[in-house]
Amino acid sequence: MSEPVTSAERAVGTLREVILSGELPAGARLGEAELAERLGVSRTPVREALSRLAAEGLVDIVANRGARVATWTVEELEGVFELRLLLEPQLTSLAVPRATPEDADALEVLAHQMFEVGCPGPHQDLDSLVPLNRTFHERLVTIADHAALAGALASAIHPPIVARNFHAYDGPALRRSLGHHLEIVTALRAGDAEWARSVMAAHICNARAVMLQAARDESTADPTPADPTGRPS
Amino acid sequence: MSEPVTSAERAVGTLREVILSGELPAGARLGEAELAERLGVSRTPVREALSRLAAEGLVDIVANRGARVATWTVEELEGVFELRLLLEPQLTSLAVPRATPEDADALEVLAHQMFEVGCPGPHQDLDSLVPLNRTFHERLVTIADHAALAGALASAIHPPIVARNFHAYDGPALRRSLGHHLEIVTALRAGDAEWARSVMAAHICNARAVMLQAARDESTADPTPADPTGRPS
DNA sequence: GCCCCTTAGGTTGCACACAATCGCCCAGGG
């Protein structure tokens, strides 16, 4: 995470955050002129930023028709979860012997914060759950310290999906998900890589199941579930 | 592989081929003006192409200092092989039930061609082995038909390494490698996904062992093995 | 003789201008 020195790098970072935070819905149009004005630069660095984000898979670019926030079909989402199921348990396993006590503390704090804002009740705040979850998983990846796996995972994650998923969780699924985070910390403290790997695998399977259920609901309620131009509302 | 309609897309394709074929050595300077003249376009599409290839990991860009063909340390290479070890056996396994008889025929032809040009003797031609090998693995990925895994793999493969590797193979290792291709075709024809997966895993372990041996030789012979500016001739 | 500073050359980063392409709207005909 080096300091961005060029306008294009700043634009990449800003746009990535905007997309990852879900501020722009999937399928939203990304006009070059509009973004250039919003970021206070000319169209050139914006174009470069969009190209790079397209290579990352966060935006779709069609020649002469502009850029949009990437959208995915259910089949593609299933593929992404299969990939995560290969990579994240392995990364978690690698993280166990490398984690320092400070790492474990930080992860535990995150897991507990997620529990507080995630538990049904007056303090429930699913939106603030999303960044906490992302921080938790990113920290785990950082600890694993494996650039190749981390890069492959980053190219697959597409956090807008994760954000949508948190709102799709029902009570039991959310409780399982939050419990997984705590259990991973416990396994980490115990130095049991196999334990941590297994919980992470379960964690992803749980998320996949939620995603598939949400997709089913959507397809039965909405006759055009894959419409990329706009949301029904 | 859709038809490129813009100059930038053509530039991406051309540059990717140039780098993947090894025509430009790792660490070679990629001047914008030079490439623009070579491709017959202005610097703008060249810049866009370099950005996209940088996102793919094929070139390194440093602000105000230009682009170079990407280089990798031994640690990074080990990471890449670990990633391949997760992805390619899985992809191979997925390919088995999807392969048609024509797919198997095509793979078998490729495997036999590699055997002919790879066997020690008057016809040995390691350079023509490289594109055949790439075609074989790409075909397998195509059959598996799993976009997410394929994308993650493509971001990791860095074929210049593979090219270097073929010249580093000694007789037994090369024979093993060529035999693996044939055995994968056999397993594919038998419909045995577990067999194919295992052979592919062995295939990658073999390649990794060759790479590590070559790196050891290089580090004992050359006091500056990671010099990015040029090769020792 | 060695080191540092200055200066010159070349390359990249960005902005702007023009040309090409696409989608939309409306008029006209069947």
Add this chain to the structure above:
DNA sequence: CCCTGGGCGATTGTGTGCAACCTAAGGGGC
């Protein structure tokens, strides 16, 4: 009423110019 064709606005793709930056070489000082 629906379909087809042409014009128009908007947006993207590409070329070019200028400013900023880095690298390297030469001269002066210690």
